[in-house]
Amino acid sequence: MIDTLGDVLRNNAYKFPNENAYTYSGRHVTFAQHAERANRLASGLWKRGIRRQDRVSILAQNTLEFMEAYGACELAGYIAATVNWRLAPPEILYILTDSTPRVLIFEAQYAGVIEQIRDRLPHIETYLCFGGAVPAWAEDYEAVLAAGDVEGAPSRPTPDDIMHLIYTSGTTGRPKGVMRTHRAEIAIGILMATELGLIVSDRLQLMMPIFHVGARFLQIGVHIRGGSVVLHREFKPAEIVETIVRERVTMTHMAPTMVQAVLSVAGIDEADLSSLHTICYSAAPMPVPLLKRGLKLLGPVFLQLYGMTEGGGTTLHKRQHKPDGTPEEIKLLGSVGQAAPNVDIRIIDEAGTELPVGEPGEILIKTTSQMLGYWNNSAATISALRDGWYYTGDLGYLDEQGFLYLVDRKKDMIISGGENIYSREVEEALAAHPDIQDVAVIGVKDEYWGETVRAVAVVNPGVTLGEAELIEHCRSLIASYKKPKSVVFVDELPRLPSGKVNKVVLRQLHGAPAAAGA
CATH class of the missing domain: 3.30.300.30 (ANL, C-terminal domain)
Known part of the structure; x- marks a missing residue:
């Protein structure tokens, strides 16, 4: 039975021990190897007093260690509280103060940033550093992991435990910590697997930041199916193309600006990209000229997802991308697709009245992958979650077939x-x-x-x-x-x-x- 993300990790280590869980910078890590290191890290944290539902913050770019930290939380029931490494020190301080982690796992390149704010973080008892020189006030990540037991920590999460605490900005300018449970993450993983048609032989390429839900949700989806992740530290267009060719990547995830950069790589027309069957894009519509260029080179590979940290939403499928189709088909390219399975959508006016087809109003979403609420922010939770619906703050309208069109954003x-x-x-x-x-x-x-x-x-x-x-x-x-x-x-x-x-x-x-x- 798969009830938690820890079950997913253990299931893959049992069923596919010698298959690749991750490929990263030329390294190949099997499911068994990943599970062992995640268990050892979970144990190492337990020995330092970390307990179920304690927060474990992570400040790093895309790395295998980041995924091991996620794995430790998945297995032991710790809460993974991610930090956007692109933020300024005052913003990082706010998030670490609000989430009150007992441990911070960080990449060595951010030691200077942490040094600036460490005296205002008395609740952080343990600092674990990897990827470079370890400051005197931190412990070596590898040493802590090596001293951990291969059996892992003695705790396990429940489906309704919080798995992720991921911060997203709000209209007040203060980030809000989105609480996502194991139950919600299993639901979003199944939704991703369903909508993208993921299978066990898929090799999913990820270069978007793994502290964001976009890359994380897709990683969960492919691992629920037992597929493999090809992880990049950052986005480098030429490297993306080379990796697709070398690793026979079948699926990738990019923002439209990234697609444009990849299609502009020298020699792209001669590259063997025949393994690629899906490019999932999100965050913004695909410009029609760019879409036409991509379809000409790669065939019908584009699929759009619309959602947010708080929950999943809609899909514009590959077969619905027809820039040379009828006027009706071309209009669909301006939409973000139709509701995914187990997702309901309503459009309401300021009075809460449901609006007819074609009339714009606030978008409400109800889904099994919905957040639990906002950390330390009951007022925002009450405002956003009402009668089972999530009030997105986005404005849009539905057409006769349920295609959703975004027209504005209430939250600016x-x-x-x-x-x-x-x-x-x-x-x-x-x-x-x-x-x-x-x-x-x-x-x-x-x-x-x-x-x-x-x-x-x-x-x-x-x-x-x-x-x-x-x-x-x-x-x-x-x-x-x-x-x-x-x-x-x-x-x-x-x-x-x-x-x-x-x-x-x-x-x-x-x-x-x-x-x-x-």
């Missing part, structure tokens, strides 16, 4: 290069500049990134402030990818009678793509 979220950026968070960083009187942030269309961040700012009287200076100011406060790419200076911001910035007018005035002038 900007999607740039597959990363979610929230306006309020950027606005707070900009407002911290002493010469800024008023500021608002919007997303502007960009052919490569999908959207980029633009600040519209009012400076204090008599002050001259340059675009580059204001953008650079954000570097120490928020992650680099969240910084504005452009700034427009104005005398005042348009406002609603309530006093809030009128972002509809703001986009009309200053939302033209960069190529058209700011």
